[in-house]
Amino acid sequence: MIDEINKLKKEKNALILAHNYQLLEVIDAADYVGDSFYLSDIAKKSDKDVIVLCGVHFMAESAKILSPEKTVLLPVVDAGCPLADMVDTDKLSEYKAKHTDAAFVCYINTTAEVKALCDVVVTSSNALKIIKKLDNKKIVFLPDKNLGEYIKEQVPEKEIILWEGFCPTHKKISKESILMLKDEIKDLVVLAHPECEKDVRDISDFVGSTKEIIEYATNTNYKNYVIATEEGVIHTLKRDNPHKNFYAPGKTATCPNMKKTRIKDVYESLLYMKHEIKVDKEVADKARRALENMLLLAR
Numbered sequence: 001m002i003d004e005i006n007k008l009k010k011e012k013n014a015l016i017l018a019h020n021y022q023l024l025e026v027i028d029a030a031d032y033v034g035d036s037f038y039l040s041d042i043a044k045k046s047d048k049d050v051i052v053l054c055g056v057h058f059m060a061e062s063a064k065i066l067s068p069e070k071t072v073l074l075p076v077v078d079a080g081c082p083l084a085d086m087v088d089t090d091k092l093s094e095y096k097a098k099h100t101d102a103a104f105v106c107y108i109n110t111t112a113e114v115k116a117l118c119d120v121v122v123t124s125s126n127a128l129k130i131i132k133k134l135d136n137k138k139i140v141f142l143p144d145k146n147l148g149e150y151i152k153e154q155v156p157e158k159e160i161i162l163w164e165g166f167c168p169t170h171k172k173i174s175k176e177s178i179l180m181l182k183d184e185i186k187d188l189v190v191l192a193h194p195e196c197e198k199d200v201r202d203i204s205d206f207v208g209s210t211k212e213i214i215e216y217a218t219n220t221n222y223k224n225y226v227i228a229t230e231e232g233v234i235h236t237l238k239r240d241n242p243h244k245n246f247y248a249p250g251k252t253a254t255c256p257n258m259k260k261t262r263i264k265d266v267y268e269s270l271l272y273m274k275h276e277i278k279v280d281k282e283v284a285d286k287a288r289r290a291l292e293n294m295l296l297l298a299r
């Protein structure tokens with residue numbers, strides 16, 4: 001199937017991007033694999049006509065907004081993100097009317113309509129850097145409360161108002177499951193995604209995006225790591241670091257949406273050019289400003 005995919009890729013002048021949470025069979029077929037920021041940056045810079053985004057809807061939508069001239073395909077049309085669905089634009093507009101002196105900063109895990117109402121988009125790898133650079137003292141951060149809280153702890157000089165959003169997959173990772181592993185395994189290094197709850201972040205040795213977690217584990221010389229994020233990251237780490245041990249905290253952190261895409265879907269996506277992502281022009285133009293502000297401020 002990889003050979004067939006490669007043929008189609010050439011024929012259609014296409015690029016395959018995969019998020020770190022995808023199944024290994026999909027990761028193996030991808031040209032680039034990474035976190036949300038990396039994928040949006042590659043999508044923008046690529047000169048290919050077609051981008052197949054193996055991930056969830058907001059990722060493909062962000063790629064389309066940044067590259068309106070390209071055809072962007074999402075292999076599985078209902079691969080969504082519950083966190084991205086936790087912002088209602090009416091409530092956001094009410095917040096905007098109430099906090100006129102605030103900068104509105106949204107996580108990339110949001111819909112195009114929400115991005116269109118915000119000043120700048122951030123991802124887990126650049127949120128801290130970007131928020132520190134903003135002139136506004138007051139920031140409204142949405143929708144992930146855990147990432148927002150993590151930033152707030154490190155930028156006490158800013159007044160950061162948080163939204164009540166969360167990632168259901170990261171919420172399942174408990175401090176207790178990590179402590180149990182720490183009891184069993186000596187010198188266990190804990191790496192966590194900032195979407196984890198505070199009690200998990202507080203007992204972690206390193207907090208970062210999926211790509212940063214992979215880089216940290218690859219570039220350090222410890223033997224045992226517990227990976228407090230979606231379990232897809234562990235498969236890549238095990239494949240690339242056969243002499244290290246990687247443990248999952250409990251067995252529950254699987255994102256059902258990220259796991260919907262199979263290699264067969266990637267093949268069919270290219271063959272039938274489905275499912276093409278379209279964004280209303282007015283919304284896309286406004287959302288693009290917020291996404292381009294991210295690319296600028298993240299440098």
Ligand code: 13P
Nearest residue numbers: 035036037123124209210
């Ligand atoms: P990363 O940007 O760290 O890949 O995170 C994306 C995401 O949705 C985490 O749940």
